[in-house]
Amino acid sequence: MDVKIKVKKYIHDNRNQTVTLLQKLVQERSISGNEAPAQEIVIHHLNHLGLKVDVWDPDIDEMKSSPFFITQRDSFSNSPNVVGVLEGTGKGKSIIINGHIDVVPEGERSQWTSDPYSGEIIDNKMYGRGTTDMKGGNVAALLAIEAIKMSDVQLKGSVIFQSVIEEESGGAGTLAAILRGYDADAVLIPEPTKMKIFPKQQGSMWFRLKVKGRVAHGGTRYEGVSAIEKSIAVIQHILKLESLRNERLLNDPLYKGVPIPIPINIGRIEGGTWPSSVSDLVTLEGRFGVAPDETMENAKEELENWISRLAEQDEWFKDYHVEIEYFGARWVPGSIELDHPFMSTLSNAFMNVFEKDPIIEASPWGTDGGLFTQIKQMPTIVFGPGETKVAHYPDEYIDLDELFRCAEIMAYTILDWCEVNE
Amino acid sequence: MDVKIKVKKYIHDNRNQTVTLLQKLVQERSISGNEAPAQEIVIHHLNHLGLKVDVWDPDIDEMKSSPFFITQRDSFSNSPNVVGVLEGTGKGKSIIINGHIDVVPEGERSQWTSDPYSGEIIDNKMYGRGTTDMKGGNVAALLAIEAIKMSDVQLKGSVIFQSVIEEESGGAGTLAAILRGYDADAVLIPEPTKMKIFPKQQGSMWFRLKVKGRVAHGGTRYEGVSAIEKSIAVIQHILKLESLRNERLLNDPLYKGVPIPIPINIGRIEGGTWPSSVSDLVTLEGRFGVAPDETMENAKEELENWISRLAEQDEWFKDYHVEIEYFGARWVPGSIELDHPFMSTLSNAFMNVFEKDPIIEASPWGTDGGLFTQIKQMPTIVFGPGETKVAHYPDEYIDLDELFRCAEIMAYTILDWCEVNE
Known part of the structure; x- marks a missing residue:
């Protein structure tokens, strides 16, 4: 069976447990300083997938020397970064998929129709703080990696999944991952772009x-x-x-x-x-x-x-x-050249799934992407499921169909970019 | 000896103890809710002068029915109003002299050159919260009454001195005094007008x-x-x-x-x-x-x-x-006709002391005067010593010479308005 068909089938067959994983993550109120319980779920899942897992509390003293470091906190103790690596066999191009685990506070609870941490599903939409920004994108990425891993495919290039802290307050988690030495030939950040491709990111x-x-x-x-x-x-x-x-x-x-x-x-x-x-x-x-x-x-x-x-x-x-x-x-702002090969890889994957051209725009907000391009010149694209307009607001939700289609696109992107070792 | 000369001499000879009285009052931080210690000093002084003294805590329930009642407080318990009456022999016109004992908080202490409750004197000016607004005016009134009392003068009309609470928050103290039945043919409020006569008061x-x-x-x-x-x-x-x-x-x-x-x-x-x-x-x-x-x-x-x-x-x-x-x-706003006899009495007293015409203006701020005119149609004038511009601000002060000249003007006004019983 063609690898892509296998992967597509795996994604289709594993919708329910993916929804359960997202629900569990949404139910943890992982605001800044309280990321550990949600990261525990990620760690458990990465171990279950058999990835090489790296967990560490970012060290403020180490980061202070970077001009990109910014924080309001005194310590990241018990606020771990988590990285899971699906190692390639070699000679392929590697990819980082980076998503943040922190969410912004729910604000005034009375403005929510129901509990902001319920993960309730209505009309195929999951509601709750962090569904769109951006636990949905993270879970899509995890599902893409899982589908590849479970389809007995061997990749040449490595896939490095990063679940980082502190995106909402300026990117200390991603900075810590960069300083720890994680590097790749391309970076994908599945922030909620509503499936538009953002090769340029506003700072x-x-x-x-x-x-x-x-x-x-x-x-x-x-x-x-x-x-x-x-x-x-x-x-x-x-x-x-x-x-x-x-x-x-x-x-x-x-x-x-x-x-x-x-x-x-x-x-x-x-x-x-x-x-x-x-x-x-x-x-x-x-x-x-x-x-x-x-x-x-x-x-x-x-x-x-x-x-x-x-x-x-x-x-x-x-x-x-x-x-x-x-x-x-x-x-910090970031951008990738429009004719970079990673752009065509992602665009092709998109067309594969949607059978139409993707919308390519610049982001109206900042992400951790600028850190990758400005510190290590890693070509970075922001692309993910979710409604930009509900991020940070009451009744945040994500469309689950969109999430699964995004997982497919990410899986195809990984397969093409990292290359399958036949 | 002419009564006025006697009174003038008394005021001159009793400057020091008047300064001490003002200092004691300024040293009590009589913000809303904390008026009792300052009122104790007033009560003691009125008793010492031999006036008929009335002390009571205004009753919120009693006042609630008045459309003029306004407060942010639940109770005026231990926030007494004080009234001292120098009773006339009869058939003369009476006068209320109304001053508030409450002061606004001192604000940021670092903006004061020295302790806001010191009552320190520099260059014949006393400094401190409440010197100008309006313990200085109150003490000038007390000195005027004392000078008349101690000069063995008998007045036909009564002089009603009121030391009220809550002016700074809308006049509940004065309202309580009106509701208690105090009434007069004219009212003088020695708020800091810098010795200008204010027959009209802005609300x-x-x-x-x-x-x-x-x-x-x-x-x-x-x-x-x-x-x-x-x-x-x-x-x-x-x-x-x-x-x-x-x-x-x-x-x-x-x-x-x-x-x-x-x-x-x-x-x-x-x-x-x-x-x-x-x-x-x-x-x-x-x-x-x-x-x-x-x-x-x-x-x-x-x-x-x-x-x-x-x-x-x-x-x-x-x-x-x-x-x-x-x-x-x-x-509430208030006004008196410009040709009211009380206007000429006060203006004449002013000319007696300053040998020039008074400045007659409308007040740029509200006082308790509006309550007297709107509830009981009592003709009211605001006139007193002190610098309007330092009221409510750091380094509030009062010029002591101005205070004594005001005491003289008030004494002459009382003598003319209430009439001396020869």
Whole structure:
């Protein structure tokens, strides 16, 4: 029997136990710091498949020297990274499939229709935090590897499956895997792209602006300067920068039809202490989208220069500078050449399953992919099942059919890329 | 010896013990809920002067029926009101002198040059929370009454000194005193007007607006609607209402030279939960200035109608109404006719001391005065020593010379208004 038919049949026949595995993973609330129980399930499964398993707690001291290291944590003790290797016989191209095990917190429970950690299935969709982002993608990858392993196929190149921590807070888990020496000829990250192929990934960084005013009693507010009114000017100024930066991507085919390829989102505002006082400080916090072929440094420089130009339109800002700081998470951008062989391997696998061309776009958000390309020049593609729009939101879900089709595509990709040893 | 000369001499000779009394009062941190120790000092002093003293904890249940009642507290137990009466011999006009004993919290201590409750004196200025707002005014009134009492003068009308709680949070203390039956032919409130006479007092109320958006991931922010951007439109709309309302007062001589007689101050803004998400809710909190001859109801109605007109400029607001609520403190406006005899009595006393015309203006902030005029039609004037601009701020202080001159003016006012029984 043709290998691909065998693999396809295996995937079809093993849907139920795959659903059970995903359900078990979703039922573990693997937010940052609480990844161990979910990783235990992954470890158990990898051992069951007979892969070579590597489990370690990333070492903060070791990572600190990397300019790509970012964390809000003091330690990753009891937050293991897990890697399972299906070793090739040699002379083939290797692949890393990288997925994160951490999920963002569920938020306000009242906004969920049911328990965010139930893994409940309705109409062939599994609901729960992490179904789409990205335990579904991880399970699809595991099923692809299992299907190959159980079909008695020997690959020339190795398949390295990575279940990493800390993607949601800037990529310390993937960085640790890279620093541990894991390397491959290509990387696939099954983040929820809704089965679109993302050869370019947007980077992003968080920034904080402090806009100053001068306090006064609200009854004589003309004696003060409202930081709230000044922050309106700052927000409008930033919207102009967003327009300028996005004009440059107008002709990029991967951003065709995307209204704002690299948005600057001001997501939080807070200022003033008392309704009856003129506020003397407003803090704005936002996410700054970084273009796939831009560096973080250039992006920061452009933001800083732009903010300093506020003084040209209002003298106030000359004496009361808007302060900028960067904080929290950060994802470096990444990209692979569109004519790279790994692109055609994946596209062919897609066409095999769907019998149509894949949609190729650039990602609207950052992933760990940028780390692979920027640190080790590993060609990386983001492609996976799941609904981007429900990631991080209540009633997150994944379409199980999509998950199984993705497993098929991943299996074909592995077979073609790593090559079968006849 | 002429009574006025006697009184003036008494005030001059008793500066030191008056300073000590003020210092003791300032050293008690009489924020809302902690007024008792400061009131003890007032009670002791009133007893020492031989006034008829009335001390009671206002009863919340009794006050609840009044439409003017407002509080954030559950009980006023151990937060006494204190009244001391210097009874007249009869047939004269009576006067209430009303001052509040509560102070606003000191805020960030690091912003104070020294201990906010020291009562330290530098260059004839006493520093500390409550010096200006308004323990200085209270002590000036007490000295005026003492000077009359100790000069063996008998008044026809009674002098009712009220040391009330809760002015800073909307006037429950003064309301309790009115409901207890205290009444007079005129009321003087020695709030810090920097010795200007305020026959009209602005009212004010706090309002809260909830501006809605629609959540989305920051990387695809065009899929959402930013409540932060929508709130810019709301703030600008409110600034227009402020202009409209203040145009009406353009020709009021009492607001001559005041850039914005009845400001609408948006003092707080808060919205969004995450830098990478489009915010779906922004809360604005502000203070709405109410004109002296306007009712609170009309002011609210105008605000509500104006906010509803947002939908004319942006369809979004048609489906996502901006919600309005009123909360926290509220001060009703008040005014006295400019030709009321009490106005000329006070103005004459002022000219007696300063040998020049007083400045007559409308207050930029609310006081308890509105309660006296709106509930019992008592003619009320706000006039007192102290720097408006340092009230509620770090390094609050009062000029002691101003305090003594105010005591003199108050004593002459009492003598003329209540009349001396020869």
